[in-house]
Each structure stands twice: as C-alpha cells, then as structure tokens.
Amino acid sequence: xxxxxxxxxxxxxxxxxxxxxxxxxxxxxxxxxxxxxxxxxxxxxxxxxxxxxxxxxxxxxxxxxxxxxxxxxxxxxxxxxxxxxxxxxxxxxxxxxxxxxxxxxxxxxxxxxxxxxxxxxxxxxxxxxxxxxxxxxxxxxxxxxxxxxxxxxxxxxxxxxxxxxxxxxxxxxxxxxxxxxxxxxxxxxxxxxxxxxxxxxxxxxxxxxxxxxxxxxxxxxx
Amino acid sequence: xxxxxxxxxxxxxxxxxxxxxxxxxxxxxxxxxxxxxxxxxxxxxxxxxxxxxxxxxxxxxxxxxxxxxxxxxxxxxxxxxxxxxxxxxxxxxxxxxxxxxxxxxxxxxxxxxxxxxxxxxxxxxxxxxxxxxxxxxxxxxxxxxxxxxxxxxxxxxxxxxxxxxxxxxxxxxxxxxxxxxxxxxxxxxxxxxxxxxxxxxxxxxx
Numbered sequence: 001x002x003x004x005x006x007x008x009x010x011x012x013x014x015x016x017x018x019x020x021x022x023x024x025x026x027x028x029x030x031x032x033x034x035x036x037x038x039x040x041x042x043x044x045x046x047x048x049x050x051x052x053x054x055x056x057x058x059x060x061x062x063x064x065x066x067x068x069x070x071x072x073x074x075x076x077x078x079x080x081x082x083x084x085x086x087x088x089x090x091x092x093x094x095x096x097x098x099x100x101x102x103x104x105x106x107x108x109x110x111x112x113x114x115x116x117x118x119x120x121x122x123x124x125x126x127x128x129x130x131x132x133x134x135x136x137x138x139x140x141x142x143x144x145x146x147x148x149x150x151x152x153x154x155x156x157x158x159x160x161x162x163x164x165x166x167x168x169x170x171x172x173x174x175x176x177x178x179x180x181x182x183x184x185x186x187x188x189x190x191x192x193x194x195x196x197x198x199x200x201x202x203x204x205x206x207x208x209x210x211x212x213x214x215x216x217x218x219x220x221x222x
Numbered sequence: 223x224x225x226x227x228x229x230x231x232x233x234x235x236x237x238x239x240x241x242x243x244x245x246x247x248x249x250x251x252x253x254x255x256x257x258x259x260x261x262x263x264x265x266x267x268x269x270x271x272x273x274x275x276x277x278x279x280x281x282x283x284x285x286x287x288x289x290x291x292x293x294x295x296x297x298x299x300x301x302x303x304x305x306x307x308x309x310x311x312x313x314x315x316x317x318x319x320x321x322x323x324x325x326x327x328x329x330x331x332x333x334x335x336x337x338x339x340x341x342x343x344x345x346x347x348x349x350x351x352x353x354x355x356x357x358x359x360x361x362x363x364x365x366x367x368x369x370x371x372x373x374x375x376x377x378x379x380x381x382x383x384x385x386x387x388x389x390x391x392x393x394x395x396x397x398x399x400x401x402x403x404x405x406x407x408x409x410x411x412x413x414x415x416x417x418x419x420x421x422x423x424x425x426x427x428x
Binding site for chain 2: 033042103159185195
C-alpha cells in the first residue's frame, strides 16, 4: 500500500477520533490524545538531542581542537549531568546549581527583553504620533494617537488595585483612577474581542479544513 | 541563607548577562564582557535543552508509573509510552530531519492539532453564547460587539467600506488595549526578573 494513502487514512481516523469529543469525553478521544502526546514528546526528545545536545555538548568534546574549547564544552556537560539528577527524587538536590544558573541567566534575559524589547518599543510606538518633526504625522493621526495612548494608560490603570482606606468606609480608588480604569475596561474589551475574532476565524478555518479532508478521503474510496 | 552557592551562581551569572545589554557592540574596552556573556548564553541554551529533555523523560516515567500502578492503572499510558519510544528511537536512528520520518510524525500531529482547533471553534461558539446570556456587564458587552465587528471585518463582508478612514481607525483600536497589556506583562517580567537577581525570590532552591 502507498505510504501517502496510509498517512491519509491515519489522519482520517485520528480526525474522527478527536471529533468524537462532540459527544463527550470518550475512549477514542483519549486514545488520540495520548498518541499525540507520545509522538510529540518522542519527536521533541529526538530533536533536542540531534540539534542541540550532540552538536553543542558532545561533538566539541570528541573532535580534535584547542583545549580551551573542550573546557568550555565541559562546564555545560557537568551542569547538564547535574540537571539530569532532577529525574530522581533522591538526587534532585544536586540539580539545584544548574537550575540556579538557568534561572539567573533566564531572569537577566527576561529583564533585558522586557526593557529593550517591550517597554522601550511600546513607549516609542505610543509617542510616535506626537513627533512634530515627522512630516507624515497629521492632526488626525495625533488624535488617533491620543485615543490609543489614553486606552493604553487606562488598560494599565485597570490592573491597579491599590485603594485609599478611610475609617468606617470601604476602600475606594481615587475618582481619576476609577475613571481611567473604566476607559481601560472598554479598551480591554475591544482588544479581547478582536483577539477572540482572530482565534475564532482560525479555528473555523481549521474545522472546515478537517471536514474537507474527511470528505476528500471518503470520496477517494467511493 | 539557604543554598548560598546556588544563589551566588544565579546572581553573578545573571548580572554578567544583564550588564551585557548596556554595553555597545562596538565597545573595544568592554568587549570581553560581551564575549563572556555570549558563552554564558550558549551554555544556558544547552542547559535549557537538557531541561526540556528532563521534562520529556519525566512525562514518560510518570506515565509508565501510572500504567503499572496496582490501583486504577492508566491503560492509555501504554499508547503514550509506545508512541514515545517508537518516535524517539526512529528520530535518533533516521534523524529528525529525515523527510519520511517527518511525514510520519506530521501524519499524527496535523490531523490531531487541526481537529482540536476545530473543536475550539465549537467550544468558543458555546462559550460566546453563554457569555452573552449570563454576564451582562460593560466589559462583556464591549467584548461581544468588538468580536462581531472584527469577525465581519475579517470575513471581507465590509470590503466595500475599506476606503473609509473610520474602518482603519477601528482596526487600530485594539492596539491600545494590547499595548497596555504588553506593558503590564513587561513590567511584571521586569519585577520578577529583578527579584530573582536580587535573591528576593529563589525558585531553584526547591
């Protein structure tokens, strides 16, 4: 039998197994889920070994080269071996040092990414319509920029839950904060609605594509 | 202090990587810091790969344990373990880049992912209808109107109105909320990262 036909049949059966969830959680849906997780896990494992661990950890130690290169490859090998001890509950403590390294470097990258990637970029984007030296900026663009700026500030204020407390009165936010939070609520609603529409459109496309695949497969045999 | 060595490693290596962000790439005097930073990030990439491998094998061992448990064994675990082992060994044998191997993996992944995404469409429809029926708040109202408007815009039904500037303005409105949410996430990441670098949080001591 042609391998392409086998793959088509596998896809057909798996699609029906997943769609069986429409009638509630059942044996077929679970079977498809477990198969999917197993295949994906095996693929990720093989990919990580083939693309990262072998070329960046093992090959530099086995191939001939300067001793400094081997030392530099030896340190992640020691850390990596210690990290593998996390698989054993008894030895898991040994993995704390490579975890600390990973968390420390990860935190620094997160801070750098947040400041240079998001904060500065978004602030620059919010300020851009008000750049009077740019001849492309018009009065209309400035007004639009103002609306978007107020929306962004309102969205940030919406998540500000600090409130003033007075004796014998429930804690309340300042009226300005309340007003901005209300504006923020409207803009969050608009953004989430737009995101919902995007996800929904993508999901509908996937649904149509799967049904077409089912119909095409059935048509092949009749 | 608990785990002083681990804490010192997290702070020192983290600070070296952080300092690297503030050094211009063409700086001659401080070039060595950028070199060290690059080596440190390279090690972190390798360690992240090992951590991913630990996670994947942990999933395998947990399922093997559940499969062989004396009380209520999980029989589906056998499918997961078998699928994992076959895919993993074949991946190492042929190489993950082998076209036949990729076709076989994708023959499972694409239909399941596509069908799950299709189920999301059904779930979102039901959830949207329930939201409209049960929660009549300002946010729910704005959300519903926005979702309908953006679905109409995405469908192309309002294509003849695309020349009107107001349509462009509506399409750019979600930038405001998105920008606020992104700034919030960035501020949160900044705070969490600084807490780790100042050893106020030590998630690695567990």
